[in-house]
Amino acid sequence: MNRKILVADEDPEVTTLVAHYLETEGFDVTSVHDGEVALKKALNQSFDAIILDVLLPKLNGFQVLKSIREHIETPVLILTARDDDIDRTIGFEIGADDYIAKPCSPRELVARLRALLRRTKKSPVSRPVIEVGNIVVDCAQRIITVDNQPIELTNAEFNILEMLIKSPGQAFSKEELTEYALGREYTAYDRSIDVHISNLRNKLGHNSDEEEWIKTVRGFGYLFNS
Structure with missing residues (x-):
């Protein structure tokens, strides 16, 4: 069965081009051109990614994304005309899984989309429940609790935490975490992982020693502080 993708862009020429390329790659595409319709479609139909x-x-893309995240966890790829930290940071903070800056090549867009779908696919095989301090991570169900309270993570945030907490x-x-x-x-000046880590720290709180669970390894990356 073909994956169903919702594409929301104000420019009909863009949606036509994107839809054509995605359809040649085997996706089923629904295109919309304003935020209200995008939100209605996202909440009332089933899509594999948006x-x-x-x-x-x-409704702008951030407003749509915020409303989507109040109801569903469908993977969302933000499409922005500006390749800057502001859009990326806002998008990640309210639940985006990844971003791509316009103009972009259709090939890059498909590659990002396929990567997004791969990493959000659930697999129950060899995915244990991990408990560290007040944090419990059910890797199969992709559920996390802190002090027995469920915590909402984006798909990217969960993947980062899963990688760190297992070791x-x-x-x-940053290269390993990005992949x-x-x-x-990972590309130079890409702060996507840094933004996701910042969001994770805010959601996880501190350990029994009042230290952050995720520590920065200066000039390299991050580790989980058990």
């Missing part, structure tokens, strides 16, 4: 432009009319004390580079959690190669 490609969401930031500059949508009626406490082991430092992972595992985001399904793509």
Whole structure:
């Protein structure tokens, strides 16, 4: 069965081009051109992923994303005309799984989308329940609790935490975390992992020693502090 993708962009030429390329790659595509319709489609139909432009009319992409995350966890790829930290940070903070800056090549868009779908696919095989301090991570169900309270994580945040908590004390580079959690190669000046880590720290709180669970390894990456 073909994967179903919702594409929301204000420019019909963009959605036509994206839809054509995705359909040639075997995806079923639904295209919309404003935020209100995008939100209605996202909440009332089942999609495997959503490609969401930031500059949508009626409701902008961030407003749509925030409303989506109040109800469903469908993977969302933010499409932005500006390759800067502001859009990425806002998007990640309210639940985006990844981003891509316009203009982009159709090949890059498909690669990002396939990577997003791969890493959000659930697999119950060899995925244990991990308990460290007040944190419990059910890797099969992709559920995390802190002090017995469920915590909502984006798919990317969960993937990062899963990688770190399975090997406490082991430092992972930003390159390794990007490949595992985001399904793509790390590039210079890419702060996506840093933003996700910051969000994770806010959600996880501190350990019994009042230290952050995730420590920075300067000039390298991060480790889980057990």
